[in-house]
Amino acid sequence: MRRSDLGEFEEVVLLAVAALSPNAYTVAIAEEIERETGNVVTSGAVHAAMQRLEQKGYLRSVWGEATAERGGRRKRLYTVTALGGRILEESRAVRNRFWDRIMPAIRLEWS
Amino acid sequence: MKETQPPRQLTRFINWLFAPHLREQILGDLQERYIRRVKVQGEASARRRYWLEALAYMRPAFIKRQKSEYPSTVFYNPDMIHNYFKIAFRNLSNNKGYSAINIGGLAVGMGVAMLIGLWVYDELSFNKYHKNYDRIAVILQNEDILGEKQTWKSLPFPFINELKANYGENFKHIVASTQTGGSLLTVGEKQVTKTGQFVEPDGPEMLSLEMVSGSWAGLQQQQSILLSESTAKALFGDSDPMNQIVQMDTDKNAKVTGVYKDISQNSEFHNLQFLSTWQYFLATNAYMAQKKWDNHALWIYVEIKPETSFDKATAAIRNSELNVIRHIENMKEEAGYNPQMWLNRMSNWHLYSNFKNGVADQGPVQYVWLVGVIGFFVLLLACINFMNLSTARSAKRAKEVGIRKAVGSLRGQLIGQFFSESFIVVIISFLIALTLVYISLSWFNDLAAKQMLIPWTNLYFWMFNLVFISITGVLAGIYPALYLTSFQPVRVLKGATVHLGRFASLPRKILVSMQFTVSITLVICTLIVYNQVQFAKNRPVGYSRDGLMMVSMQTEFFEKADVLQSELKNTGVVSEVALSQSPTTGAWSTNNGFTWRGNEMGTDEFASLSISPEYAKTVGLEFIAGRNFSKEYASDSTGFVINETAARLMGFNRQQVAEAVGFPVRWKSKWMTGDIRKQFKVLGVVKDMIMDSPFEKVKPTAFMLFGNPNWINIKLRPQVATSVALPKIAAVFKRFSPSRPFEYQFADLEYDAKFRSEERIGKLTSFFASLAIFISCLGLFGLASFVAEQRKKEIGIRKVLGASLVNLWVMLSRDFLFLATIGFTVATPLACYFLNTWLAKYDYRAELSWWIFAATGAGALVITLVTVSFQSLKAALLDPVKSLRSE
Structure with a gap:
């Protein structure tokens, strides 16, 4: 796995898309990440990240329905592609393997 | 809940800034978050x-425009270009009539403009054949005679040394x-008469002759001659002429020391077929060197030094003659005329060949302007038409534009398409024009007395053509390219007619009336030129030209004349x-x-001609009073x-001419009466x-018996054919x-040759006029058919409602x-203005008569009617069912 392929924020966004699917669109994701992390997240940052992810082939998008909230504009709905799913799993596996190697004693010392 | 909106300005700015394909999402996101917040x-x-x-959106990824999946680069996509050509040719072949009119008209106009351009170029580059063009001049002399400055080219012999x-x-x-003169050149059996000059040794270098053999120094030896290539060919054929001896006339033998390329037709010296030496001329014409300041016989060409100017040199030599002759006793009278020398630069020789008040003024340059302007107008007509x-x-293609837009054409592509179409047409016309010029050039050369070629290798020629093609192409294409492509496809396709506005046809109308103006002016000009020539041709000549032969007598005949x-x-x-x-x-x-x-002044200039008594009968003089000379009276x-x-000058008008017989006249002339006042008597008066x-006033003329007649006039018997008479007469001269x-x-x-230059103008203007008419008619025809086509439905409805054929015809015409x-x-x-100026230079002229204008006006109306009627009648005869059925 090439590290540069997936930035940290990108990974979060990708996870968020997977979690919110099939209703993942920019604003929902931004709000979800805000809620989960407590940091302010602009839709622009999310949009840019999703653009990159889409280019890499981890996401795909289709036009969704238009809502009055959006001034009659359509949403763009994102879903994770198979490649995106595998990447997520791979990164999770890497992490899990490391977690598993951390001795419980040390884990206790952090807290 | 109250509707709130995000800041509108910012929204608008974002809308402008971000890439179109992202706008909807971005604005939607922004708005949604705003509303929630x-x-x-x-x-x-x-x-x-x-x-x-x-x-947060201000990053390149959002601003950068999306690359289209289908490249829209109009000019580089070979498929699109292929398509433009295809559509252009389909359009042309769908409307063969229009296309022919359009292309043909423009081609003819361009062709004429090219011919004229060549002619103007040729005129303007006259004499430029000579490399020192900018520094060569001829010395001229002005004299104040009777309050008028007269200019002479012949200078007195001692002046050269001075x-x-x-x-x-x-x-x-x-x-x-x-002066340029003919000489008989003889080599062995071969004899040719060629024109040439006897010049000083610097001549060939000054004129920068292109030597084929020998050098510019060829005239250093007194008895030498330079031949032009064609003269050498005529005398020596293919053998080498160098160092051969040529006999000139009867008294001179010169060695050929060089051969030069024939001088360009486009030069003052074009008929310089040989050059021999001034010194040799002096040696064989002894009287020349004895001539004093009172006899003007030679020409002087100069090349000024590079560091000086014509004005400076003129200032230096201005009084050079006066300073000498004012000290000479018997030249006091001429000194009173205040002879002033000046340099007439080579660039003036041809274009400004008339002299007025002692300076070069007007001449062929007027025709250069005139013809140039006419050519410009003919071209303008053709362009207007086009x-x-x-x-x-x-306008008929608005639907096409609509459909193209609907299936995804960008405006840029459509603009490109219309321009490329107009350029294709212009280029086709250009090629046709070039062919026309190529074919007609020899004919035009005859007409204009020139030897012009198409300058295939001249860069300026091609640049000029390129510029011309671009301008015409852009002008013709600009309207459809910019206006038609701005239509909304929905409106055009829904059937809303293209609204051109009330004044849309105004420019077109102005253009058409301009065409009429130009053609009618040209027609009037042509008619008046012809009228003038005809008027002069009908002038009573006063003698009979039929079978009258004239032979110049050489010196050897003088004693044997009887x-x-x-x-x-x-x-x-x-x-x-x-x-x-x-x-x-x-x-x-x-x-x-x-x-x-x-009248004791004696200032009137008379044509004074000595004749033999038989002259009156030979040429058929018509006596209106008195009698002819007779050999029987010695006193004659x-x-x-x-x-x-x-006679009129002497105070006898038509009724009183009989009284002029016996009228005493005194005559004192330096040359004719030995400067002594002699008493004469009028014997007869002729018409x-x-x-x-024939365009000038007749000079007062006096015939006399004494003097040196140098021409023989021979009246052939009318019943003898010229071809029979000529050999017999030639034999007599050969014997002598x-x-x-x-x-x-x-x-x-x-006599006919006297009309040649006027007839040439007549031919040129009629040529241009007929072309102008032709082009205008084409334009008219095309426009009329277009109007008829556009009003087809209107005509149909009018017919249904009962309009008659005549009604419709009148309406359309x-x-x-x-x-x-x-x-x-x-x-x-x-036309009045131009022609009055032109006619003013003729003493004997036909006045502008109203019938010419009336005839032209009527002609223009008739031609217009005929041209337009064809189309309007066709439209008016159309079955209304057909024109109204569709839609």
Whole structure:
């Protein structure tokens, strides 16, 4: 796995898309990440990240329905592609393997 | 809940800034977050957040425009270009009639413009063949005679030495020369008469002759001659002429020291077929060197030094003659004329060949302007037509534009398409025009007396063409390209007619009436030129030209003139022979000094011609009073026969001419009476004779018996064919002068030649006028058919409602007739103005008569009607069912 392929924020966004699917669109994701992390997240940052992810082939998008909230504009709905799913799993596996190697004693010392 | 909106300005800015394919999503996101924040945090906070959110989008990824999946590069996509060509050709072949009119008209116009351009270029580059063009001049002399500045080219012989001795520092070369004259060149059996000059040795270098063999220094030796290539060919064939001996006339033998390329037709010296030395001329014409300041016989060409200018050199030599002759006793009279020398630069020689008040003024340059302007107008007409037709036609293509837009054409592509179409048409026309010029050039050369070629290798020629093609192409294409492509496809396709606005047709109307103006002006010009020529041709000539032959007598004939005359009569083909000074078709000898009762000034210039008594009968002079000279009265040697004009000058009008007989006239002339006042008597009065230009006033003329007649006039018997008579007469001359070729002129041919330049103008203007008419008619025809097509439905409805054929015909033709009338109204004063100026230079002229204008106006109306009627009748005869059925 090439590290540069997936930035940290990108990974979060990708996870968020997977979690919110099939209703993942920019604003929902931004709000979800805000809620989960407590940091302010602009839709622009999310949009840019999703653009990159889409280019890499981890996401795909289709036009969704238009809502009055959006001034009659359509949403763009994102879903994770198979490649995106595998990447997520791979990164999770890497992490899990490391977690598993951390001795419980040390884990206790952090807290 | 109250509707709140994010800051509108910012929204608009974002809308403009971000890439179109992302706009919907971005704006939607922004708005959605804003609305949610308004609910949770209130409007003020939401607004603040909105700004920050917007700021977060400021990155290249959102601003950069999306690359289209289908490249829209109009000019590089071979498929699209292929398609443009295909559509353009389909369009052309779908409307064969229009296309032919359009392309043909433009091609003819371009062709004419090219011919004229070549001609103007040729005229303007006259004499540029000579490399020192910018520094060569001829010295001229101005004299104040009777309050008028007269300009002479012939200079007194001693002047050449004066110039060289005292003013030489201004000049690189000073070349004295004889006037151009014919000489008989003989090599063995071969004889040719060629024109040439005897010049000083610097001549060839100054004129930068292109030497084929030998060098510019070829005239250093006194007895040497340079031949032009064609002369050398005529004399020596293919053998080497160098160092061969050529006999000139009867008295000179010169060695060929060089051969030069024939001088370009486009040069003052084009008929310089040989060059020999001035020194040799002096050696064989001893009288020349004895001539004093009072006899003007030579020409002087100079090349000024590079560091000086014509003005400076002129200032230096201005009084060079005056300073000498004012000290010479017998030159006091001439010194009183204040002779002033000046340099006439080579660039003036051809284009400004007239002299007025002692400076070069006007001349062929007027024709260069005139023809240039006409050519410009013919081209303008063709372009107007072209634009008119293409724009008129393009309105029909609005639907095409709509469909193209609907299936995804970008505006840029459509603009490219229309421009490329108009360029294709212009380029096709250009190629046709080039072919036309190529074909007609030899004919045009005949007409214009030129030797022009298409300058295939001249860069400027191609640049000019390129510029021209671009301008015409852009002008013709600009309307459809920019206007039609701006239509909304929905509106065009829904069937809403293209609304051109009330004044949309105004420019077109102005263009058409301009066409009428130009063509009508040209037609009036042509008619008036022809009228003038015809008027002069109908002028009573005063003598009979039929079968009248004129032969210049060489010196060797002078003593034998009597025998020659009787020998000629003995041939049986000749009815009369007479001697005269100068030929019948040119009064070359003029003198003043005639005084009579009531006129002691003697300033009137008379044509004074010595003749033999048979002259009157030979040329058919018509006596209106008195009698001819007679050999029976010795006293007739102090008699004059004068013409009507002379009689009028002496105070006898038409009724009183009889009283002029016996009228005493005194004459004192330096050349003719030895500067002594002699008493003469009028013997007879003849009708005015046109000896000089038929457009000028007749000179007062006096015939006399004494003097040196140098022409033989021979009247052939009318019943003898010329082809029979000529060999017999030639044989007689051959017997008297075996070494000289027999050269003769016929009076009728010489007389006709006097009209040549006017006839040439006539031919040129009629050529242009007919082209202008042709082009205008094409335009008219095309436009009329277009209008008829556009109003097809209207015509159908009118017919259904009961309009008659005549009604419709009048309705459709009226507009065009109105335009023609406007054109005529503008053209008339214009033509009047130009032609009055042109006619003013002729003494004998036809006045502008109203019938010419009336005829032209009527003609223009008739042609318009005929052209337009074809289309309007066709439209009016159409079955209304057909035109109204569709839609």
